[in-house]
Amino acid sequence: MNIEEFRDYCLAKPHVEETLPFGEDTLVFKVAGKMFAMCSLNSYAEGVNLKCDPERAVELREQYHVIQPGYHMNKKHWNTIYPEASLPMGLLPELIDHSYELVVKCLPKKVRVELGV
Template identity: 45%
Template sequence: MSATDLKALCLEQAAAEETFPFGAEVSVFKVAGKMFALSALDARPLSISLKCVPEVATKLRIEYPAITAGYHLNKQHWNTVLIDGSVPDRLVREMIEDSYDLVRAGLPKAVRLTLG
């Protein structure tokens, strides 16, 4: 999976936007102003940080050495995924979608209704 693929997957989520609050080298993907993904898309090795249900986050870290506790994030709720081919692309896609869904679910109902 490439940086272009990661960016496209994040931006295909409803009302997702790419922002740069930490500088031009770090893409922060948000929905309604709340972060659901973070990646330095030009960095090598490529990685992405995603929100996750704590129990699932722990299981994924055990199953995949390329998935670790979120770098500079709440380690209970965030995982960082090294995009090195060892984590199936399908799983990375699911993790992006799950992260988006978790963040969206935490938004006020009125905001969620405007997202479609």
């Protein structure tokens, strides 16, 4: 998955907004103001950050050397994934879905109802 595919996949999720809160190079994807994905526009191959269930995060890091604790993020809840490395086909979209669903699940019920998610 290249950066354009990553961006399109994230933006296809319901109610996602794309922002640049950390400067012109860092693209952040949010749902209801909560971040679920981020990447560098200039160095996408150096990793994307995705939220992850803590237990699954450890399992993924043990299984794939291209998945590491989140760079500049809470290492318990975020992974950095090197997207152009040797990931199995379909794993990155699955991890994006997982990240998005974790964030949506933690939104207040009122917000989820308002968004219809």
